[in-house]
Amino acid sequence: MTPIRIAFLGLTDAAVLIAAREKGFAQAEGISLDLVRDTSWATLRDRLVYGQVQAAHMLAPLALAVTLGLSQQPCGLSAPYKLNVNGNLLVMAPEFAAALEPDTSARLNDPLATAYDFASAIGLHHRKPIIGVVHRFSSHALILRYFLASAGVDPDRDVILRVLPPSLMVEAMRAGEIDGFTAGEPWGSGAIGAGLAEAVAASERLWQRGVEKVLTFRTDWMESKADTVDALLRALAKAALWCDDPANRAELALILSASVYVDQPIDLIGRALSGQIVARRGEAPVDLPDFVLFAREATPFPWQSQALWIYSQLVRWHMVEPSEDAQARAAAVFRPDVYRRALAASDSPMPGASMKVEGSLDAPLAIGGRKGAITLGPDRFFDGRSFDPDRIEAYLSSFQVKR
Amino acid sequence: MRIVIIDDSGARASVLEEGLRDAGYDDIHVVPPRGAFVARLERMAPDVVLMDLGNPSRDTLEEMLVVSRALAKPIAMFVDQSDDSMIGAAIDAGVSAYVVDGLRKERVKPILDLAIRRFNAFARMQTELDDARTQLADRKTIDRAKAILMSSRGLSEPDAYALLRTTAMNQGKKMVDVAAALITASDLLGGML
Numbered sequence: 003m004t005p006i007r008i009a010f011l012g013l014t015d016a017a018v019l020i021a022a023r024e025k026g027f028a029q030a031e032g033i034s035l036d037l038v039r040d041t042s043w044a045t046l047r048d049r050l051v052y053g054q055v056q057a058a059h060m061l062a063p064l065a066l067a068v069t070l071g072l073s074q075q076p077c078g079l080s081a082p083y084k085l086n087v088n089g090n091l092l093v094m095a096p097e098f099a100a101a102l103e104p105d106t107s108a109r110l111n112d113p114l115a116t117a118y119d120f121a122s123a124i125g126l127h128h129r130k131p132i133i134g135v136v137h138r139f140s141s142h143a144l145i146l147r148y149f150l151a152s153a154g155v156d157p158d159r160d161v162i163l164r165v166l167p168p169s170l171m172v173e174a175m176r177a178g179e180i181d182g183f184t185a186g187e188p189w190g191s192g193a194i195g196a197g198l199a200e201a202v203a204a205s206e207r208l209w210q211r212g213v214e215k216v217l218t219f220r221t222d223w224m225e226s227k228a229d230t231v232d233a234l235l236r237a238l239a240k241a242a243l244w245c246d247d248p249a250n251r252a253e254l255a256l257i258l259s260a261s262v263y264v265d266q267p268i269d270l271i272g273r274a275l276s277g278q279i280v281a282r283r284g285e286a287p288v289d290l291p292d293f294v295l296f297a298r299e300a301t302p303f304p305w306q307s308q309a310l311w312i313y314s315q316l317v318r319w320h321m322v323e324p325s326e327d328a329q330a331r332a333a334a335v336f337r338p339d340v341y342r343r344a345l346a347a348s349d350s351p352m353p354g355a356s357m358k359v360e361g362s363l364d365a366p367l368a369i370g371g372r373k374g375a376i377t378l379g380p381d382r383f384f385d386g387r388s389f390d391p392d393r394i395e396a397y398l399s400s401f402q403v404k405r
Numbered sequence: 406m407r408i409v410i411i412d413d414s415g416a417r418a419s420v421l422e423e424g425l426r427d428a429g430y431d432d433i434h435v436v437p438p439r440g441a442f443v444a445r446l447e448r449m450a451p452d453v454v455l456m457d458l459g460n461p462s463r464d465t466l467e468e469m470l471v472v473s474r475a476l477a478k479p480i481a482m483f484v485d486q487s488d489d490s491m492i493g494a495a496i497d498a499g500v501s502a503y504v505v506d507g508l509r510k511e512r513v514k515p516i517l518d519l520a521i522r523r524f525n526a527f528a529r530m531q532t533e534l535d536d537a538r539t540q541l542a543d544r545k546t547i548d549r550a551k552a553i554l555m556s557s558r559g560l561s562e563p564d565a566y567a568l569l570r571t572t573a574m575n576q577g578k579k580m581v582d583v584a585a586a587l588i589t590a591s592d593l594l595g596g597m598l
Contacts, residue, residue, distance in 0.1 A: 041461035045501075048458070048482070052489075052496050074467070074482050137464055138471070165468035167461040179440060 003034040004230050008217075009046045010037055010059035012264045013168060013186040014274045015086040015215050017254060018296050019059055022241035024257050031237040033230070039262060042167050043137045044074075050220065051077040056227075057234070059085060060218040063312045066332050067139040070322055080224050081216035081309075082340035083235050084302045085242075088206040089214055089274060089294035090142050091190030092149070093199035094131075094182030095175065096282075101126050106201060106281035107288045113207050113384040117153035120202070124160055127181070132162045134171050134183030142184040144315040145208050151401065152385050158319075175199055186214075187274035187294070188266045194280055195270060201281035206292050209361070211299070211381040213308040216336075224340070235344035242297035251275045292379065299366075299379045300351040304336035307357040307391040314394050318401065329394070342372075351376040361388035406508075407432040408516065409451040411466065413439065417527045421455065424523045428515065438462035443469040450476060453513065454503040455520050458496060470503065478505045491517060498524040543581040550584035553591050 006028075010016040019037060022028045028035040038055055040046040043064060050058040051068065052075075065081050067073040094102075101123035102116060103109040109116050124131055135143040147157040157163060166174055168185040175183070175198040182199060184190075193199035205212050217238065224231050244250055255272040258264045264271060273279055274294050278287035295301045313332035316322040338356040345352065352372040361383040368375045383389075389397055408430055412418040418435045425433050434449060436442050438460060446454070447469060456463060470480045480503045483492050491514070495502065498521045504513050547569065554565035569587075573580040 041459065042463040044463035044467050045458050048496060048501070052492055054496055138468060165465050167464055169461055177440070 003029075003032055004233070005034045005036060006057065006230065006234060007036045007038055007055040008057045008059065009040050009049045009055040011040055011043070011046060011168065011186075012266075013059075013215075014188055014258060014264060014271055015089045015186055015294060016059050016263070017245045017258060017275075018085050018238055018242045019217075020258060020263050021245050021254060022237045025241065025244055027237040027241040027244070028234070030240075031233040033233055033237060035237075037263075041169055043140075047073065048075075050079070050218065051075050053220070053223075056219065056223055058218050059215050061137060061140045062213045062216045062309070063139040063141060063144060063316070064137060065216055065218045066309060066312055066316070066335050067321075069331055069335050070316075070328055072316075072322060073139060078221040079218050079335060080221040080337045080340070081218045081304055081335055082224070082231070082337040082344070083217040083238055084213060084304055085215040085217055085238075085296070087211050087214055087295045087301050088204075088209075088292060090145075090184055090186050090205040091201050091279070092142075092146060092182065092184040092203040092205075093190045093193050094133075094202045095198065096200055098123055098127060098131060098181050099200040099202060102202065106285065110201060110204050110207055110279070110281060110288055110290070113149065113203050114152060116203060117149050117155075117384075120150065121153040121155050124155060130160065130162050131181040132164050132179070134166045134174060134180040134185070135163050136168050136185050137165060138163075138321070139316075141212060141214050141312070142186070142205070144312065144319075145205060145212060146184050147319055148315070149203060149208055149384070154402065172196060172198065188264065188270040191270045191273045191280065192266060194283055197283045201279060201288075204279060204290055204293060206290055206294075208384045209381070210292065210383075211295075211301075211379055213305075213312065216304065224337075228343070231340065232344035235341065236348060239297070239302065239345055239348060239350045242302060246295065246297040248276075295379075300353055300371075300376050302341070303351070303353055304338050304341055305353075305356065305358060305360075306333045306336045306338060307360050307389070309333050309336040310357075310391040310394065311360055311389050314389065314398060317394075318398055333391075349373075357391050359388050359390050361386075406430065406452045406512065407434070407449065408453045408455065409433075409446060409449055410435045411438050411442070411446070411454060411456040411460065411462070413437045413460075414457075417457070417524070420527050420530075421520060421523045424519050425516070428519055430516070438465070447473050447475045451480075452505050452508060453516055454480065455516075456501050456503070457524075458499040458501045463501060466503070476505075478507060480505050488514075491521075494521050499528070500524050546581050546588065547584045550587045553587060557591075 023035040046058050049055045065079045068077055069079050102119040150157045168189045171183045171185050171189050172193045174180045175193050255268045258271050259268045277291045277293040279290050280287045310333050317324045354372055363381045365380055367378050410418050422433050482503050500520045502517050551565040554560050569580055573583045
């Protein structure tokens with residue numbers, strides 16, 4: 003047995019790692035998986051960078067930021083496997099949400115209209131709304147900025163973004179320290195269940211196949227332990243299939259609810275897994291079948307175009323000085339080559355390309371893969387724009403709110 | 406040198422503060438990580454910030470360090486990245502330290518060493534306290550089981566104790582587990598044992 007320690011935060015989207023341990027997928031590949039629960043991204047990052055763990059359940063933008071030297075000690079990180087796509091909610095206090103479309107299903111399904119309503123609601127609010135985000139380098143914060151800016155809201159001027167760990171969001175709502183927040187599940191559903199908030203947007207409706215958590219290694223460690231990395235990826239691919247199977251949802255929710263993992267009620271965790279999102283306390287759930295994906299449609303494949311989309315957002319919000327070097331290093335954090343090597347002999351879908359135009363699919367599309375056709379899901383951004391990784395400058399200059 | 410300890414465990418903060426005062430540092434402040442604590446911290450303009458690695462508010466603190474216009478000098482974690490063994494020891498002990506840019510290594514090292522020792526000592530104290538509590542609870546359980554055996558089977562106290570012990574040995578269990586099972590059974594049978 004090869005021991006591997008992986009740090010994670012208590013979130014529903016750590017499911018694949020947890021299932022790999024609890025359902026024996028890691029053991030079957032000869033890996034003794036030790037999962038280390040953390041409560042802040044800073045500590046998870048430090049454990050990885052300083053070698054206390056060999057891998058981490060990391061926010062994809064944070065993996066880029068550490069590599070580019072934007073988040074404390076610089077360290078080359080690599081992400082050969084995506085642990086999920088989508089899975090976050092933006093929720094706001096009922097008082098603020100009263101100015102939005104009252105029909106929550108319509109509200110969630112038309113994010114562009116909701117963004118304009120949101121802009122009006124800011125004007126009606128008695129002060130700048132304070133919105134909790136989990137980290138500046140999180141997909142949540144980047145997509146929230148995009149969402150707000152699409153209606154002319156400057157996220158650095160017209161609202162206050164306050165960084166709080168996911169586990170403290172609900173208490174901060176209760177104490178009135180924030181007016182809303184965006185976080186991974188089950189924290190949005192937790193605030194809704196407590197009557198403290200309503201759902202305003204679901205990440206799956208903002209970018210239909212949005213990159214979220216990635217399995218991250220220190221590049222030097224990953225390069226020196228190819229066999230171990232390959233075995234781990236094979237175990238995760240099997241665990242992801244198990245997690246995506248509707249027949250296993252109840253058991254998965256039960257496993258995740260344990261105090262050593264997410265430590266939240268089973269029914270709250272089950273909402274994200276089944277895509278049945280209760281948007282306002284007491285209402286029937288809104289059906290969002292793609293709310294979080296673990297395996298379907300080659301979800302784990304680390305498209306380098308998605309790393310570059312993150313890079314484009316870091317440039318857009320002046321978090322990184324644009325340069326060819328930074329762009330190349332950002333793209334290289336995602337490692338489709340390692341994914342292909344590890345899963346070559348498996349049944350995992352294997353795209354032939356490493357980049358694609360993001361946001362160009364309205365409907366599922368079958369593409370050629372190295373082992374037969376793969377179906378890619380619709381991947382639209384809420385404003386209809388598409389991102390061509392070869393034309394980043396043109397993409398960025400198309401936005402009105404640039405800062 | 407102004408040192409701020411961010412901690413919501415009063416006991417650990419006092420242990421650390423006391424150690425720092427004994428070592429001759431006198432500008433020490435303890436700030437619990439609640440509400441608008443970063444605004445308070447910003448006004449204090451600390452040279453060194455010490456925080457428990459397990460504290461969920463570290464992301465909030467780091468964000469303030471990035472965006473603050475009030476702090477004259479940037480603050481980063483672990484001033485000297487070359488000292489891997491000290492960083493390792495700090496992370497093992499659960500210490501994170503943020504230090505203003507330009508503070509010399511010789512001035513920071515003693516503070517970090519002290520924090521590591523105090524954090525470790527506190528963790529040991531906590532473990533010992535937990536052990537003591539468990540022992541006390543175990544003894545109470547065994548005493549109750551003994552009392553049940555003495556009244557239901559007319560045994561003397563040493564005989565009741567010996568019976569519990571041999572049963573535990575024969576079943577390969579801990580004595581407290583056998584005692585707890587006996588108490589449960591006795592409760593279920595309404596004191597008929």
